[in-house]
Amino acid sequence: MSLLETHKVTAFYGDFQALYGIDMKVEEGETVAIIGSNGAGKSSFLRTLAGLQAAARDSIRFGGEAIGGLPAHRIVGRGLAMVPEGRRLFPSLSVEENLLVGSYSRRAGPWNLQRLYALFPILGERRHNPGTALSGGQQQMVAIGRALMSNPRLLLCDEISLGLAPVVIKDIYAALPGIKAEGTSVLVVEQDVGQAMKVADRLYCFQEGRVSLAGRPAELTREQISSAYFGV
Amino acid sequence: MTEWIDTLVQGVLLGGLYSLFATGLALSFGVMRMINIAHGDFAILAAFAAIAIVEPLGLNPFVVLLVIVPLMGLFGYLLQRGVLNRTLGKDILPPLLVTFGFSIIIQNLLLVTFSADTRSLNVGELGTASIALGGDLAVGVLPLIIMGVAVAVLAGLQWLFSATPLGRAFRAASDDAEAAQLMGIDNRHIYGLAMGIAMAIVAIAGVFLAIRANITPADGPARLLYAFEAVIIGGLGSLWGTLAGGMILGVAQSVGLKADPGWGILAGHLAFLAVLAVRPNGLFARTRDR
Ligand SMILES: Nc1ncnc2c1ncn2[C@@H]1O[C@H](COP(=O)(O)OP(=O)(O)OP(=O)(O)O)[C@@H](O)[C@H]1O
Ligand SMILES: [Mg+2]
Numbered sequence: 001m002s003l004l005e006t007h008k009v010t011a012f013y014g015d016f017q018a019l020y021g022i023d024m025k026v027e028e029g030e031t032v033a034i035i036g037s038n039g040a041g042k043s044s045f046l047r048t049l050a051g052l053q054a055a056a057r058d059s060i061r062f063g064g065e066a067i068g069g070l071p072a073h074r075i076v077g078r079g080l081a082m083v084p085e086g087r088r089l090f091p092s093l094s095v096e097e098n099l100l101v102g103s104y105s106r107r108a109g110p111w112n113l114q115r116l117y118a119l120f121p122i123l124g125e126r127r128h129n130p131g132t133a134l135s136g137g138q139q140q141m142v143a144i145g146r147a148l149m150s151n152p153r154l155l156l157c158d159e160i161s162l163g164l165a166p167v168v169i170k171d172i173y174a175a176l177p178g179i180k181a182e183g184t185s186v187l188v189v190e191q192d193v194g195q196a197m198k199v200a201d202r203l204y205c206f207q208e209g210r211v212s213l214a215g216r217p218a219e220l221t222r223e224q225i226s227s228a229y230f231g232v
Numbered sequence: 233m234t235e236w237i238d239t240l241v242q243g244v245l246l247g248g249l250y251s252l253f254a255t256g257l258a259l260s261f262g263v264m265r266m267i268n269i270a271h272g273d274f275a276i277l278a279a280f281a282a283i284a285i286v287e288p289l290g291l292n293p294f295v296v297l298l299v300i301v302p303l304m305g306l307f308g309y310l311l312q313r314g315v316l317n318r319t320l321g322k323d324i325l326p327p328l329l330v331t332f333g334f335s336i337i338i339q340n341l342l343l344v345t346f347s348a349d350t351r352s353l354n355v356g357e358l359g360t361a362s363i364a365l366g367g368d369l370a371v372g373v374l375p376l377i378i379m380g381v382a383v384a385v386l387a388g389l390q391w392l393f394s395a396t397p398l399g400r401a402f403r404a405a406s407d408d409a410e411a412a413q414l415m416g417i418d419n420r421h422i423y424g425l426a427m428g429i430a431m432a433i434v435a436i437a438g439v440f441l442a443i444r445a446n447i448t449p450a451d452g453p454a455r456l457l458y459a460f461e462a463v464i465i466g467g468l469g470s471l472w473g474t475l476a477g478g479m480i481l482g483v484a485q486s487v488g489l490k491a492d493p494g495w496g497i498l499a500g501h502l503a504f505l506a507v508l509a510v511r512p513n514g515l516f517a518r519t520r521d522r
Contacts, residue, residue, distance in 0.1 A: 050414060072413035081414070088411040090404045101400045105416030150416060 003028045003185050004049070004080075004154055005061045009068075011044040011053050011209075018044040020209045026154060031176065031186045033196035036206035037229060042189040043085050045206070046156045049187075050082040051075040063153065077105045081152035085159055085189075087143040089131035096127040098142050102149030109151025110182045116145040119178050137168035144172070148179065155179065157188040161195060173199060193225060207231050234368045236490070241371055243486030247462075247479030248379030249444065252437035253455055254462035254474040255385060256430035262469055263406050263426040264312075266320060266327040270334035272455030274431060275438030277338050278304050279447055282439045283351050293353040293443055301435045308431025309424040316427065317420050335452060342449030350446035353439065378440050382478075385433055386471055393471070402426060461504040467514025476515055480507065 008021040019041045026032045034042050047053045049060060051072035060068035062080055070078075081102075089098055099116060117124030120141040126134060131142050140160050147155055161169040169192075176199060179186065190196040196203060197217040205213040205228040213220070213228030257271050268274075281303075282296045319326035361373040393399035405412040405422045412419060441447060441455070462481050466473025481500050488499020507515065 052410060052413070071418070072410075073416045073418045076414065076416035084411060084414060088408055088414075090407040090411065092403050092407050093400065097400055097403075100397070101404045101412075101415050101417075104397060104401060146415070 001064050002026060002061075003030075003063060004187070006049070007059050007061075009045065009048055009055060009059045011041070011048050011055075018209055019048070022206075022209075022211060024204055024211065024214070026185055026187055028153075029180070029183065029185055030201045031180065031188070031199055033200035033203045034187070034189045034206055035191065035193050035196050035203065035225075035229060036212075037191075039208075040206040041209040042206055043158055044209075046082060046085075046158050046187070046189060049075075049080065049156060050084075073105075076150050076152075077107060079107060079151070079153035080156070081147040081150045081154075082156040083140075083143045083147045083158060083160060085162075087139050089139055089142055089146075091130065091132045093131055094128050095123055095131050095134065095142055098131040099123070099145050099149055102146035103151075105150050107151040111148045111151050116148065119175055120145060135168075137164050137172060140164065140172055141175075144175065148184075152184060154185045154187060157186065159189055159191060161190065161192055169195065193229065205229055238369055239486045239490045240483060241369070242375070243483030244479050245371065245375035245379050246482030246486060247475065247477075248375065248382035248482075249437065249440055250458055250462045250478030250481050251382045251475040252378070252385065252433060252440065252478075253459035254466070254478055255382075255389065255471070256434040256437070257456075257459045258463045258466075258468070258471065258474050259389070259426055259430040259433070261463070263402050264316075264320060264327075264423050265406070266316070266324075267331070268316075268430075269328055269331040269456065270338060270452070271331075271434060271459060272457075273335045273338040273452030274304070274308075275434045275441065275455055276447060276449065276452045277342065277438070278435035279353070279438035279442035280342055280346055280351070280449070283346075283353060283442065286353060293355055293439060297436060297439055300439060301432045304435035305428040305432035309428035311431075312424040312427035313420060317423055320423070335456075339449050339452060346449060348448055348450070350448050351442070352446045353442040355443050359443065374444065378444070381436065381440070382475065385436070386475055389429075389471055398422075398425070458500065461500065464514055465504060465507045467511075467517030470514070470516035473514060473516035 002025040004026040006022055006024050008023065009019055010017065010021060011019040022045055036042050044053065048055050051070050055068035057066045057068045062078060067075055067078060090101065093101060099113060122138055123141055123145060131139065144160065160172055176186065200217055203215060203217055204211050205225065207228060213224060253275060257268065260266055260268050278300055282293060282300050285291065285299065286293055286296050315330065316327060319330050359374060362370040363373060364370045393402060401417045401422050404415060405417055405419050409419050458481060462474055462477035465480050466477030480503055484503035485496045485500040489496030
């Protein structure tokens, strides 16, 4: 049984259909990447998984249970946490409070403040600053740490490298092995194909709301990827 | 001279009562970003409920707080879950209209049930007891008690907001409701709790008002206005600011009243305008990213 399995997931904004039946899987312990150009539906898909968009109950199975369309606050409690696009830190909360609010669902597990400060030492130094007073990279660390505080079985990351300098992106992705070592599976959305190929065990490419390519990075050719990505 | 000091002290203490009215309003605005037009009417409703319990049973009004406050808290929670949550959204008009409707309904219900006569809660000798401060100066025990309760309520809220998981959830939901859901926070429940707390505090305010003064079913809107002014003077988002705002309003009204019996209320509104002119965001406005 896969940790996450979706079957014909759709998403709508009013009359506009953003996803046309997404089938995909994440196995326990895997890191999976979703790539695709702007507007391909990557964020819509993650938002649907996280419960922010409507979905048919059976279209999303997580840990064997149907969770499609459950309210977002319930889904976190089941062990599926999301680092949202644009980080979305709480401006009136300090760094530490942002992290603590992540543990609101009180799921048991390995993550706590000490472990996070060990993973991202700079956050420990800045713990009393407002979350939004940090650099972009540091804010992204807070956003990831906040999601980890719910001790997820699967961590969804929406473009955690967006707008960051290459060295900073390297720092952030350097935390991935430590996260996986705790048994957490990871599903990342990346526009940076090179980055995605580097970290992912498997990869899906989205195009206009459909999966246009799926496979292991080593088995995919450059031509396959660029045609799936750009649709040419 | 003593007279004016006395006026000042009365005004400051009156600020305690005003701040109790203002706190509930500040809370529902701070967490839900909604303005409850019926805020003052709920206070008057709580006061009449207290009168309805106290008079036939001959109870002490302070004892009745133990019943009214939790009851109004529960009522606030259910009102938010059952009605007000449905009005929240991008459009700020629906909550205004719905609570305006509640304001009218409550006033008319009270009018039908209790008539337009003025009523009050009698606390016996305590109502007139005072402590001599030397000279000709004395402060009333009752206003002191009310001020003490107001400070205790604000200190309690301050602690709740800054040091508890629930307080963090309040602030998170206020900052970004959707991101808060991603943290496992059930916004509808959190909003219910915030309104429950706001109503519990407004019940205290209503009962104290009826102990200090005569009330009628039509008094709610004026109470809303003072509460609103106190919140704005203090600065949106600042809890202790509501106390300062209440005190400024109280002092202005007392001084105005002393200068001319017809000027009390007007002086309060003028003080409000003066503060707005100098500090449009209020005295202690907290920027969104503190
Ligand atoms: N709130 C919304 N209302 C209406 N349409 C939306 C909304 N959000 C997204 N869309 C549309 O849905 C489609 C998919 O958008 P989505 O944000 O999922 O793409 P994406 O792959 O995450 O893109 P990006 O890489 O730019 O983040 C786009 O055509 C977009 O315009
Ligand atoms: Mg996106």
